[in-house]
Amino acid sequence: MLALTRNLTRLQTVAPAVVGCRGKHDLPKLPYEYSALEPIISREIMELHHSKHHQTYVTNLNAAEEQLGDAVQKQDVNKIISLQGALRFNGGGHLNHSIFWKNLTSEKTTPSADLKQAINDRFGDFEKFKKELSTITVAIQGSGWGWLGYNKKTGKLDLATCANQDPLEATTGLVPLLGIDVWEHAYYLQYKNVRPKYVEAIFEIVNWKDVSERFAKAK
Ligand SMILES: [Fe+2]
Structure with missing residues (x-):
């Protein structure tokens, strides 16, 4: 009581x-045209x-x-x-x-030297990281998100999945760096039921500059 x-x-x-604070949220503008990520999305x-x-x-x-x-x-x-x-x-x-x-971006980007090092330290190499994130993301039951996050307690990168729209930081404590949306609305019109093909393709349009900036900020 x-x-x-x-x-x-x-x-x-x-x-x-x-x-x-009522009603203050607005839809953010996309940093590119709707067609910019074709043919991937x-x-x-x-x-x-x-x-x-x-x-x-x-x-x-x-x-x-x-x-x-x-x-x-x-x-x-x-x-x-x-x-x-x-x-x-x-x-x-x-x-x-x-x-x-x-x-996401249509431009060719690469992870910063710092992020590259952190990925190698945590996962062995970039391909192993990509495979691990893809595997857990494809395996999400129903709708959700696969994430690369930064663990402030350990100072290391971590992977996680969240169901529905559960936000990474509030749910796991990890700072979100890269998220992959695997709700069907994100891919079904193009990839139908083949979620692995969509997840594989999305790595082609990851904005590593943005992910690296989030990593630098989180540290
Ligand atoms: Fe979505």
Whole structure:
């Protein structure tokens, strides 16, 4: 009871800040044209994925935050708790896709010397890393994401998978560097049910400059 009272007091304290943040998320612009990643990812997939799917996560995240603001103001703990699923799903969808678009490019890029070294130290060599990340990503049951992340505790790289739109950092503590979206909306129109072919192909368009910058920042 004492803990609940404390939490309510804390929620009351943060309420104005939460209310003040209502509806602030926007769909980020893609750093390239919808057709830029062809033939690896078709214009049609990119347009639907960005303008429909990602937009829906943003819209629903803003709606959930608005409801959260109201619930916090009213100290409606049941409502606050009931919103956690929508916040996780839509907030995760927004975070994941915002990283994903920047993780991809039509330009030829290579990992920085630092990242290359960290990959070799952790996985043996680049091909072994690619094989390991591909294997766990292809094996995800249903919808989810395969990730290369940075483990701040060990100072090393790690691989992980997350179900649905669970965001990597909030779920595992790893800082996200490279994410592979294996929801069917990311590949089905082009690769049908052949997920391994899509995952193999996506390595052709990884923006290693972006991944290297995330790595440098995370360290
Ligand atoms: Fe997606």
